[in-house]
Structure formats: structure tokens, C-alpha cells
Amino acid sequence: MASRGLLQRREARSAYLFIAPWIIGFLVFTAGPMVASLWLSFTDYSLVDPAHSVGVANYQQLLDDPRVAKSLANTFVYAALFVPLGTVVALALAMLLQKVGRASGFFRTVFYLPVMTPAVAAGAMFLLLLNGQRGLVNQVLGWFGINGPDWTTDPAWLKPSLAVVSLWTVGGSIIIYLAALNNVPRQLYEAALLDGAGPVRRFVSVTLPMISGALFFTIITHTIAAMQMFDQAYTMFYGPQQKATASDESLVYMVYLFQNAFEFFKMGFASAMAWLLFVIILVITVIQVRVGNRFVYYEGGSTR
Amino acid sequence: MTTDLRPVPPPTEPSLQPEAKVLERQSFSPAGSRRRVGPAMVLRWLLLLVFSLAFAYPLVWLVSASLKPKSQVFDNKLVPETVQWSNFLEVWNAGPVLRWLLNSGMVSLMAALAVTFSSAFVAFGFAYFRFRLRGPLFGLVLATMMLPGAVTMIPVYLIWHQVGLVDTQVPLWAGNLFGSAFYIFLMRQFFLGIPRELFEAARIDGCSHFGLFRRIALPLCRPALIIVFIFELQASWSDLLKPLIYLQTEEYFTMPRGLKQVIDGFALSGEYHWEIAMAATLVATVPMIVVFAFGQRYFMEGLATTAKQG
Numbered sequence: 001m002a003s004r005g006l007l008q009r010r011e012a013r014s015a016y017l018f019i020a021p022w023i024i025g026f027l028v029f030t031a032g033p034m035v036a037s038l039w040l041s042f043t044d045y046s047l048v049d050p051a052h053s054v055g056v057a058n059y060q061q062l063l064d065d066p067r068v069a070k071s072l073a074n075t076f077v078y079a080a081l082f083v084p085l086g087t088v089v090a091l092a093l094a095m096l097l098q099k100v101g102r103a104s105g106f107f108r109t110v111f112y113l114p115v116m117t118p119a120v121a122a123g124a125m126f127l128l129l130l131n132g133q134r135g136l137v138n139q140v141l142g143w144f145g146i147n148g149p150d151w152t153t154d155p156a157w158l159k160p161s162l163a164v165v166s167l168w169t170v171g172g173s174i175i176i177y178l179a180a181l182n183n184v185p186r187q188l189y190e191a192a193l194l195d196g197a198g199p200v201r202r203f204v205s206v207t208l209p210m211i212s213g214a215l216f217f218t219i220i221t222h223t224i225a226a227m228q229m230f231d232q233a234y235t236m237f238y239g240p241q242q243k244a245t246a247s248d249e250s251l252v253y254m255v256y257l258f259q260n261a262f263e264f265f266k267m268g269f270a271s272a273m274a275w276l277l278f279v280i281i282l283v284i285t286v287i288q289v290r291v292g293n294r295f296v297y298y299e300g301g302s303t304r
Numbered sequence: 305m306t307t308d309l310r311p312v313p314p315p316t317e318p319s320l321q322p323e324a325k326v327l328e329r330q331s332f333s334p335a336g337s338r339r340r341v342g343p344a345m346v347l348r349w350l351l352l353l354v355f356s357l358a359f360a361y362p363l364v365w366l367v368s369a370s371l372k373p374k375s376q377v378f379d380n381k382l383v384p385e386t387v388q389w390s391n392f393l394e395v396w397n398a399g400p401v402l403r404w405l406l407n408s409g410m411v412s413l414m415a416a417l418a419v420t421f422s423s424a425f426v427a428f429g430f431a432y433f434r435f436r437l438r439g440p441l442f443g444l445v446l447a448t449m450m451l452p453g454a455v456t457m458i459p460v461y462l463i464w465h466q467v468g469l470v471d472t473q474v475p476l477w478a479g480n481l482f483g484s485a486f487y488i489f490l491m492r493q494f495f496l497g498i499p500r501e502l503f504e505a506a507r508i509d510g511c512s513h514f515g516l517f518r519r520i521a522l523p524l525c526r527p528a529l530i531i532v533f534i535f536e537l538q539a540s541w542s543d544l545l546k547p548l549i550y551l552q553t554e555e556y557f558t559m560p561r562g563l564k565q566v567i568d569g570f571a572l573s574g575e576y577h578w579e580i581a582m583a584a585t586l587v588a589t590v591p592m593i594v595v596f597a598f599g600q601r602y603f604m605e606g607l608a609t610t611a612k613q614g
Contacts, residue, residue: 018429019430021426021483032459096351125366275455
């Protein structure tokens with residue numbers, strides 16, 4: 001018995017040695033900064049002057065500053081455009097890819113290549129492609145008699161144009177959905193066919209439940225990422241040249257947070273903004289998990 | 305904070321081969337329509353071709369646009385009427401582009417190496433050992449995935465500021481030395497797939513715990529290591545936010561940070577030289593296309609695994 005206890009203790013010691021890097025990293029780069037960030041959010045810290053406590057003034061300012069609400073609304077609109085559209089497009093393409101045999105390899109490469117394009121590069125390319133007068137997108141729309149909008153300058157079209165760039169990079173989801181679709185046991189389809197289910201019924205009653213895990217995963221991760229979108233928006237609409245002319249319609253939350261923290265050096269206020277974002281993402285995710293658990297089918301029964 | 309996003313999935317096999325087959329597998333076609341060329345099939349191919357064109361055209365067009373003279377960048381043509389190689393010379397003069405490329409290469413290599421080995425190391429701790437706090441601590445690992453980077457961004461910046469490493473590339477990768485939640489999760493799944501008897505046999509032969517990791521776990525999970533490496537390589541190469549925060553000196557810029565400066569300076573102001581911006585965009589993109597050409601299999605397998613884990 002005693003030697004067994006010793007063995008167990010030795011095992012535990014090794015275990016903690018293995019996870020030590022993560023624990024150190026967690027304390028130094030996550031837990032510590034979280035505490036610091038919470039504290040900063042109650043100060044007026046600006047990098048040059050020492051921090052003074054300002055009470056809840058920063059949180060009050062979250063309510064008073066119209067650009068906070070504006071940037072939050074912009075981010076929601078972008079996420080509401082991109083997440084559903086991206087999911088539908090990726091799923092549709094994955095389903096198309098399912099039955100093309102060996103050629104699927106070629107198409108997968110084509111669909112994934114844009115994902116490899118750095119966000120700054122994608123943003124730069126689409127500034128040209130989406131150009132209102134001479135861009136390719138509007139030219140193609142013109143073939144169908146559609147008069148395309150000024151994607152990159154008309155305030156009403158800035159968020160849709162951000163969503164278009166993101167749609168171009170949904171390749172990852174396509175691959176994930178394709179793998180999930182191919183994991184659906186074919187007996188289920190055979191059984192559904194025997195029961196006389198049509199294509200729509202088979203999709204709703206067999207395909208959707210069987211890939212719901214993958215759908216759920218991508219929707220949650222895409223939503224979290226969309227709420228934090230920065231690179232594309234900053235590349236396309238912000239930077240030293242554009243501060244004066246930029247329309248607030250393209251101001252997503254992370255861009256405004258970044259500006260406050262590292263351009264205006266209002267680090268206390270930016271910290272308060274960060275906590276608001278955290279709470280919002282937490283609430284959205286909890287809702288998604290709650291709703292998801294009602295619909296998501298996990299193989300091997302309920303695991304929760 | 306302890307909302308775990310997903311149920312703990314069953315362990316996957318350490319070898320990735322089955323996944324690859326899953327992707328290739330001929331799928332079931334209802335009503336026994338064995339590759340019959342019907343209108344549905346024609347429509348399927350037509351749609352796929354149209355969409356592939358939409359996905360591929362911008363990249364092909366980019367190559368062409370980077371070679372056009374200023375007056376033709378906006379003409380959307382696939383083949384430039386006049387080929388102007390000097391655009392790349394202009395890019396060369398627009399900033400220390402070679403430095404930017406080397407910087408990006410260095411940073412993303414360090415970031416990917418660091419996160420691969422630290423995540424594997426930590427993941428092994430969570431996969432092999434049974435200890436009292438394993439459950440709660442692993443829950444904490446998963447929970448950190450939900451934390452937006454914005455919450456820790458400012459204090460972490462202040463740490464690097466304090467130790468005098470702002471405006472160096474160290475902050476761009478050093479955080480990766482401590483593992484990353486999603487990769488830890490992924491690697492742990494692979495390690496759990498290794499039959500425990502293998503480890504026990506090695507223990508009887510006198511292998512140390514570190515030996516188990518180095519001689520059994522790592523070699524058996526090489527594909528997983530490559531997957532983590534290659535995903536982080538891409539993510540790190542593409543990042544703009546951290547270089548914006550940490551780098552001020554042009555010489556230290558990464559390629560995306562430098563590209564942003566070229567776009568701002570040449571295309572969005574001054575004389576609107578979009579052809580130079582497009583040439584720089586191509587320069588920033590090509591290395592990742594090369595990475596994809598070599599690592600495509602691992603990108604696909606990594607995503608297929610994610611589908612299973614989800």
C-alpha cells in the first residue's frame with residue numbers, strides 16, 4: 001500500500017511537471033492580466049501617467065460614448081450577415097462536393113486557397129474587386145443587369161463588403177462539413193429511403209441531425225471570431241491615411257477598442273470595453289450552447 | 305467561466321489515415337444512381353465550377369493585377385495588356401520587403417515551433433496521467449478558449465513594455481511557449497488514442513515519464529504535430545493586430561504589417577498606385593500558397609479531425 005501511494009505521488013509530480021508550462025502561462029498571460037485588466041478598467045491609465053482610480057466612470061462612458069454602441073451594432077450586423085451566410089454557403093458547397101468523386105480534391109484545394117491568403121492581403125484585393133465604379137464584382141453583377149452599389153465607400157454597404165471578404169474565406173468550414181457529411185452512416189439514408197423519405201425529408205431528418213455537432217462547433221467559433229473581427233476592417237477602412245474620412249459605419253468593436261488602447265492611449269476605457277465584449281461573447285455563447293443542446297445529436301447518446 | 309464548449313468526444317485513433325479516407329470516400333448516392341449523368345449531376349458540376357471560379361479568380365487576378373501598369377489595374381482582365389515587371393522593383397523600393405519577409409518567416413516559425421511542442425507537452429500531461437485536479441484544470445484550459453484576446457491584450461502589452469521588449473518581435477511568439485488551449489485539446493485527443501499498454505510496457509522496461517512522451521507519444525502522433533505546426537504557421541503569418549501593437553520600427557515589421565503600410569502609403573493616398581499595392585499583396589501571399597502546396601494534406605486532415613471532435 002505504501003509503495004503504491006509513493007508511486008501515485010511520483011505520477012502526480014510528473015503530471016504537474018508536464019502541465020507546468022500551461023499553468024505558468026495561464027498565471028502570467030491570462031489570470032494575472034485578467035485581474036490587471038479589471039483593475040485598469042476602473043482607472044484612467046494612459047501609459048505615460050500613473051493610474052488614478054476613476055470609479056465606474058469608464059463603464060459610465062461605455063453608455064455615454066455613442067461610438068461604443070455604434071461599433072457594437074456594426075459588429076452585430078457583420079456577424080449576423082456573415083455567420084448564417086457563411087454556414088449556408090459552406091454547407092451547400094460541401095454537399096455539392098460530396099458526389100463528385102475524385103474531383104473533390106481539386107475543388108477542396110480551390111476553396112481552401114483563400115484561407116491561406118493573409119487577412120491584410122484579402123482586404124487589399126477586395127478593396128479593388130469591390131470598387132463601386134470599376135470593380136470586378138460590380139462588373140459581373142452588371143452582366144445580370146444589376147447596378148452594384150459602391151461597396152467600399154457607401155456607408156450602407158461597408159458591413160456587407162466586410163462580410164463578402166469573410167465569405168471568400170469560408171473554405172475551412174467547407175472541409176469540416178464535407179468530413180462530417182461523409183461520416184453519416186449510409187444505412188440511415190437507406191432506411192429513410194425505405195420509409196419513402198424524399199430528398200428534403202432526408203436532409204432534414206438524417207443529414208442535419210447527423211452533422212449538427214460540426215454545425216454547432218463552427219457556428220459558435222465563427223460567432224466568437226466575428227465579434228472580434230479586426231484585421232480586415234482595419235486594413236480596408238482604417239490606418240493613418242483614413243482617420244479623417246473613415247465612416248463610423250465600418251467601425252467594428254475591436255477596431256474602436258484598439259484605437260482607444262493604442263492610438264488614444266485610453267487604456268482604462270479600453271479595458272472596460274474589453275470586459276463588455278467578454279460579457280457579450282459569454283452571453284451569446286451560453287445562449288448558443290443552451291439552444292444547441294436541444295438540437296445537437298451526439299453519437300452514443302447524451303454526454304452532458 | 306467553466307462553461308465547457310463541447311462534450312468530451314471519444315478518443316480518435318493516433319493515425320490520421322482513416323480521416324483522409326473519410327474525405328475521399330465515395331458517398332452514398334440514393335436510388336442507386338451510379339454516376340448516371342442526369343440533369344442533377346450537370347447542375348452540380350455547373351454550380352461547383354461557378355463557385356470555384358468565384359473562389360479562385362481573385363487570386364489569379366491578383367497575379368495579373370500585380371503586373372499591370374497603373375492605368376490598367378482596374379480593368380479586371382485576366383491577362384495584362386502590358387506586362388510591367390517594374391512593379392515588383394517599386395515594391396522593393398517601397399520598404400525593406402526582404403526584411404519583412406524574413407521577419408515574418410522567423411516569427412511564424414518560432415510561434416509554430418513553440419506552440420507545437422509546448423502544447424504537445426502539456427497535452428501529454430492531461431492525457432497520460434491521472435491526478436486529482438486533472439478534470440478541473442482541463443476544464444480551465446477549455447474555458448480559456450472563450451476568453452476574447454481583448455481582455456488580456458492591454459496588461460500583456462504592459463508586461464512586455466515593462467521588460468523593455470516592445471518594438472521587438474519577441475512578444476509576437478513568446479506567449480506560445482506556454483501552450484495554447486485549442487491545440488492542447490487537439491493533441492490530447494491524439495494521445496488518448498494511443499493504446500495504454502504501449503506505455504505500460506515501456507514503463508516496465510524502465511522508461512521515464514519524459515521518455516514515454518519523447519519516444520512513444522511524439523513519434524506516434526507526428527501527423528498531429530505537423531497539423532498544429534502548420535495551422536499556427538499560417539495563423540501567425542497572417543496576423544496584423546499583434547504586429548500593429550508591438551512593432552514601431554519599420555525594419556522589424558512583419559510582412560502583413562509592412563503590407564498595410566505599403567497599401568496606406570501607395571494605394572490609399574498619394575497617387576493611388578494600386579499596382580504597387582497589388583504586387584506587395586502578392587509577395588505577402590505567395591509564401592502561404594507554397595506552405596499550402598506542401599502541407600495541404602495536413603490542413604485537410606486537421607480540419608476533418610476537427611469535424612469529428614466538434
